[in-house]
Amino acid sequence: MRRILDTSIIFQSRTNLLATLVKVAKELTSERNSDRLLEKIVEETRAVTNADGGTLYLVKGDDQEKKLAFEIIQNSSLDIQLGGTTGKPIDLLPIPLYLEDGKPNHKNIVTHTVLTKKIVTIVNAYKTREFDFSGTKAFDENMGYKSTSFLSIPLLDHQNEVIGVIQLVNAKSDHDASKTIPFNPEIQPIVEALASYAAIALENQIVLKEQKDLLVSLSSEPNTACLIERILKESQKVTNADGGTLYLIKKIDGVKKLEFAIMKNNSLGISKGGAGGEKITIPAIPLYDESGNPNHHNIATYTALTKEMVNVKDAYHYGSFDFSGVRKFDKSNNYNSKSFLTVPLLNHEDDVIGVIQLVNAMDPNTGEAIAFTKQLESIVDGLASYAAIALDNEILLQDHKDLLDAFIKCIAKAIDAKSPHTSGHCQRVPALTKMIAKAACEDQTEFKDFNLDVDGWYELHVASWMHDCGKLSTPDILLDKSTKLHLFQDSIGEVSLRMEVMKKDLQLEIMNKIVDKPEDKEALLGEMKDESEKLDVIRSFIQKANVGGEFMSEEKQEKIKEYAALEWKDSEGNIKNLLTEHEVKNLCIAKGTLTADEREEINNHMVVTIDMLESLPFPNKLARVPEYAGGHHEKMNGTGFPKGLKRHEMSIPARMMAIADIFEALTAKDRPYKKPMPISLSLKILNNMKKDEHVDPDILDLFIRSKVWKIYAEKYLNEDQLDIEDGSDYL
Template sequence: MPNTQPDHATFQRLLQIVLALSGERNIARLYEQIIEAAQDLTHAEGGSLYIAHKHEGRPALRFEVVRNDALGLRLGGTSGQPVTFPEIPLTLPDGSPNHRNICAFVYHQGQATNIKDAYTVEEFDFSGTRAFDENSGYRSQSLLTLPLINHAGDVIGVLQLINAKAPATGETIPFASWLEPIAAALASSAAITLDNQKLLQAHRDLLDAFIQAIAQAIDAKSPHTSGHCQRVPVLTELLAQAACRAEAGPLKDFSLDESGWYELHVAAWLHDCGKLSTPDSLLDKSTKLHALCDRIEAVKARFAALISQTRLHCLESPDPAERQALEARVAALREDCAFLEQANTGSEFMRPEDQERVRRIATLTWHDHQGVEQPLLSPEETDMLCISRGTLSHAERERINDHINVTIQMLEGLPFPKHLARVPEYAGGHHEKVDGTGYPRGLRGDEMSWPARMMAIADVFEALTARDRPYKPPMKLSQALSILKNMAVGGHIDPDLYALFIADRVWDTYARDHLLPEQLDVTDPGPYRLQAATPS
């Protein structure tokens, strides 16, 4: 004898379904689960889920999922097959509510409608249903259409079930009236879950937009690091993908779930957020003497004055030997000026003998407009021109390096939810070294997470191959990989991750999208592989 009222098993199944829906985080999959659960509760052969939205400025119901077991039809959701049926307008051309379509009617009324046979009802337009049946050979009969009402009492969509089946015989029957409140309870729970998920997604979209805006603001502070905050996430995620594919070695058990990937994504985008506190003059320092302007021009002006003063002495001297010596001195001054101009641009390494030459030049003097003897180089200029690597002094580099402390302070001060709790650790560890000589905390490799070690490699490789650094031309892959290999051998970066970086050709995937053609001089990674240790 068929049920005429809900039994204990029905309520228990409804509770299980509601709990399952509340735990689903993927909206596309959630759409599918709502349809599948409704079919399960009502023994419906098929169903459709619609979500309300604006289409070309007018409200409409958009198909999200369509299911029909008899036809083997699975559209929308995670099926990979898009729903091609036209959207249902919620208003007529004159702006009045559309009450001719049953789904639009249920949306406006906010109440369920149970129809025994669609072909015998005249108050609704079922011409589309009839056309579908004619094309597919199907027979649409009983329909249960329910509004999806959220906690605020707003209708956010419509759930329509089609052709209830008698469990014992499989024949098509009307939807039992006692099922209506059960299905309505499911629809209400589904609406609230959908609303919550959309709210969470909106918050996530807002967070994504915010962190990318921060990254773009940092990159915009200096044309010389433009794009760094956007490229490091790309490299980090490429290396993480390779780690997830590893089938042997220390990374064989490494994996990231959806929350883990998002946590890594957020950390990579925020890894340099502390640079918001770094003075633009340091980020923009393209030469050793650059401050608000490049002071090499002032040095050249002093040379010009000294040369002019020397030539004047030369012209005034009656002694040919003295004039010859003064001419030689002028030539030497011109060479010294050209040398300083070149030294000012910075390099990967300045030789000690070149530093000594700067100090010798600093002992020269000239006379200013008042006739007062002045040093050709100030002590600060001398120290700056003797910078051994790049264009930053030790104090300036310390100031820039302090950005990582600011990054950690900023991120640790944010109330990240549980699934983003490791963002500060990931982002704050990209200047640490596996041998413990990095900064700011001097962590060793075993004290760092895999994602933090990945970000360290990504940060170095991006900086080496960047084409917008002021003190060097774009580095070729061969040179960048050689430096990276030396860092792995020297205990600066994780050797296992470096080996994976090479073997899985992470460098190649990144290079093809982000480097200049003239930088791509490596096809065989063999020379850059680490040598296996020889057993003793």
């Protein structure tokens, strides 16, 4: 009867424990707060075992750098609550799983638990020699406590990897709470079951947090190639896959195909595509055959077409797909592509934008290829959702960038097309500006603190391409004014015609004199020859003056005014001056082919440029485009236009663009009023402008010192313009 009663009590006790276990399991798996979950795991494990204290550790780090970090510390007798939602922060250092010499740390009970993946029970820590409890004894002495019995339980994830450890201290007697007893071995199965539920809940929380962190991280990645690489890396990491490929759906020649974006295989050392890998030469895979039928033979195209995840345990024993290409690859690389997990990347509109294909899940213990588990399917599916959001956003952003790029280049080409005499200027200035910026980023002296991130480079790119957008409002007649007398056409022809009339009138006059005085014929013919030659010299001088140049002296301007007073007779017999006031004004232009009024009208393009750009709703990352683009005609001493800014009021990129604009204009091959200027003369002029405080001295010195001029010349200028090898004379 007594035995029956004892059995009944034991049965009832175990029934209660099982009921408690089910209740705890539900609570743990439904807990969404990670800190509260950690607390609950310790609290419930202590309740089941009647432990006075408990500590929860989580495994951090990889490989030999793995450590056990303290997450929760509880002790009822000492009234200790550390970590979690209610406790104080824990300032204890993590415990390394491996010693400095690389050997596993089996002296510590919790690290031994991780390394062996087994529950460890200690009846009396003060009597065991198996583990080093010197730290525990020091704690006891300091706190007036005695840590006697220990129960250390590993928390194993779905891959049988330890993600944490629960360490319980001092089991208390049910009859006398002041009495410490060993942990009851009969409840070990219950503790193991509870630990399993705890590990599942904890792993889910860890995965959820990692995926949320990953989404934030992926969303902040501005480079598409880097983003793609990161997505595949994280997919391989979470599944322990040996290899993987990420495909993107692209329309190539009007046909939808899966394009290889990145390929990786750890065992074979393959890394192609992405940000830093080799170029992928494998042709894209069509989603449909030539007859328009869906390509369901290929596992990746099948996933893209059906939006279904496909998990293949063994490709060599799977008849639904054509793995002949895989087998050929395996044979040539001495590899065995066994398990496959192929996942669609679906955007917010439920459209497939790509496919992740993972190959060979690796057993962490044996290193052998195994199948991808069902639990991994849900994890990868969640990761793919986050990845697709980030990738779709990046693709959309890139599409917008591509559209903006096409738009600004279209404007630049339209400006260049307005005049054949400045053709290519709007395309060469951006190239030269970026060369100067690159030299500044690499410089370790004056510009050691200057740097451009991805957004900074793009901002400079947009600004440099848009730097002359205001010229859309400039009359074509001014942009096309290739000579001083050019309006709708070059009126130098009219001046030449007048002088031809003057020569004919001279000849007629001389012939009439010869008729009157035949005896003076020889002298008169000599006079006609001399006067004709004088007119030819004058015509040649006016023609040269009409071409324009870098400088016309006052003496030559006076000559023009002198010749303007010469008289000729029109067809109606009216006596007129050789040159009109308008022609004199234009022919006396000291520099170039534009009058002061015309120059002011062209310079107004900078005001229009700034107005146009400031009216655009640029995002924050492009906010400085108007300032960069609108400052390339400003001078360091404040005498430039349109705002008269001084050096300290201008950004470094704006000052760079000013030098790029000047150097391009000096060396341009398409300016009709001058020959392409050699590098030596261009640098001399820029150096004089530096002395006159027109250009930034530091940037010009960098431009010369880093030989940006040479790099530019070799790509854009005539070979004979590069007439020096060293620009140090101009520093």
